[in-house]
Amino acid sequence: MIEKVLIANRGEIALRVMKTCKTLGIKTVAVYSDEDVNSLHVKTADESYYIGEAAPAKSYLNQEKILEVMLSSGTDAIHPGYGFLSENDDFARLCEKNNINFIGPSADSMNLCGDKMRCKAAMLKADVPTVPGSPGIVDDAQQAEKIANEIGYPVLLKSVYGGGGRGIRLVTNDKELQDGFDTVTSESIAAVGKSAIIVEKFLEKTRHIEYQMCRDKHGNAVHLFERECSIQRRNQKLIEQTPSPIVDQAKREEIGELVVKAAEAVDYTNLGTAEFLRADNGEFYFIEINARLQVEHPISEMVSGLDFVKLQLDIANGETLPFKQSDLKMNGYAIECRINAEDTFLDFAPSTGPVPYVTIPSGPNVRCDTYLYPGCTVSPFYDSLMAKLCTWGPTFDESRVKMLNALNDFDIQGVETSIPLYKTILNSEEYKNGQLSTDFLKRYDMIEKLEKDLIQDRKEKQIPAIASAIMHSEFYKSKVKSQNSGDTDGISTWVERGIM
Structure with missing residues (x-):
């Protein structure tokens, strides 16, 4: 049984794993x-x-150094969190x-999931529908161009080793494809040292739309429902919710069966996520498996009532899943906002x-996983x-x-954030009505709407300040006396003239 876990990560996910470990009486080891x-x-x-050192290559990606800590500290299991080494099959x-229990899939399964082409072939063999495209890795830009013309533009150039929105380019013609091929190749080599x-x-x-999947070491597999992750920027998720507004129970069960097939096709164990694109005609296409705990797992915990980290630990311990698919029910609606330190008006620059100073929102059915505290540094x-x-509520609108109330309560000073x-x-009416798509920000001009909201908010905040300045000014006092003498020039006129 696992007694001591090293968390090979940092920030909020390291804290999240520690919370469950401490509840279960498992000792935790941090690296920094x-x-x-x-x-x-x-x-x-x-x-x-x-x-x-601070650079990830010299710390959180340093496999030998982390292994050294695992062995010297007497660790018997490791939780990789997400990012860094979480999907590195070599690690x-x-x-x-x-003989250290890796809390996640086996190295062989992870290798298969990380190779988009081999994974796609496994899905096709298991009758899981995939996006039309090249039958294998393309050798060069000329071959990619030929395939693009066969299936029709626009197409995506994707690195087999990409992830998290990186190593992907949308191209709409032959010229863009030539440039994009070199860019994707460079990004892939910079990230993982190789390209395909x-x-x-x-x-x-x-x-x-993604499905949480779960499979124990005895071959028992279930899905833990879907999450809608369509609101993105540069292929990276911003807001997630569950359930999806366009997935009814029949479709949930239909795609859920495909998810179980996908887990079996790659011999996946522990928790992971099968990701799908849902086309405008209602068809679902498998795109990839994330072989780790997802950033957005808290909202699935909120609607399922399960502790996903505990599930991970139990499966790693060799325990059988304590439930069947028929035992699992969704309860209510949950939304996650990823609070990023980014400047929206500078193309989401860090x-x-x-x-x-920071104020963390709290209250019934409000959960905030964070590493922030007053005096910390981003x-x-x-x-x-x-x-x-x-947040969770019995209905979507609640x-x-x-x-919205929690976002208003979240005060982070010192850095720009995605909260506004x-x-x-x-x-927005589009969000309230469930009109979601991966191009949501552009399709509905959300950045322009944000600018208008900020201008209006600034005006509303300035009105009391202007009124106070006017009321306390000597000019106002003299004008009141003048009006008593028949001068009817109004205060609004003074402001327009720039007197106040």
Whole structure:
């Protein structure tokens, strides 16, 4: 049985894993870089070990250093969180060789899931529908161009080793394809040191819908319902919700059966996610498996009543799933907003630096997974995600309104955040009506709407200030006396003239 877990990660996901471990009486080990000496996950763990410089390659991606800590600390299991080494099959295999329980799929299964072409072939063999495209890896831009002309533009160029929205380019003609092929190749090599590219048909007005899947080491598999992840920027998710507004119970069961087939096709164990594109005609197409715990897992926990990290630990311990598919029910509606340190008006550029003050929202059915505290720092070395704000309600609108209230309560000083954009989105008629798509921001001019909202908000906040200034001015007092003498020039006229 697992007694001591090293969390090979940082920030809110490290804290999230520690919470469940502490509840179960499992000791926790943290690792940290120069940048994270004062981070909460370091202070929360039972033991903490320094692993290197701030740059991920010299700390959180340093497999040998992390292995050294695992062995010296007496760790018997490792939780990779998400990002960093979470989907690195070489690292999973390193753990296996050293008899350390990797809390996730086997190295072989992870390798298969990470190879988009081999994974796609496995899905086709299992009768799981996939997006039309190249039958295998394309050798060069000329071959990619030929396939693109066969299936028709627009198409996506995708690195087999990509993930998290990286290593993907949308191209609409031969010239864009030539340029895009070089870009995707470079991005893939920069990220993982190698490149292999496939071509897929770009489906317009799609929705991104993923299914949480779960399979134990005895072959028992279930799905833990869907999440709608269509609101994105640059192929990276911003807002997720469950259930999806366009998935009824019949469709949920139909796609759920495909998800179980997908898990079996790659011999997947532990928790993972099968991701689909839902075309405008209602067809679902499998795109990939995320072989790890998802960023957005909290909202699935809220509607299912399950602790996903506990499930991961139980499966890693060799336990049988304690339920069947028929035992699982969805309860209510949950929404997650990824609170990013980004400047929306600078193309979502990262915003970093000290956070002198922060107020974390709380209350019934409000959950905030975060590493923030007054005086902390948002680092330029790591992902811009600062917090995951989640709300639950018995109806979608109650969950939505609760989220708006929570966003209003979330005060983060020192860095720009995505909070204003989320308020605009959640207040939009398109979001309220479930008119979601992966191009939601562009399709409905959300950035322009945000600008208008901010201008209106600024005006509303300025009115009391202007009124106060007028009331206390000597000019106002003199004008009141003048009006008593028959001068009817109004205060609004003074403001328009620039007198006030």
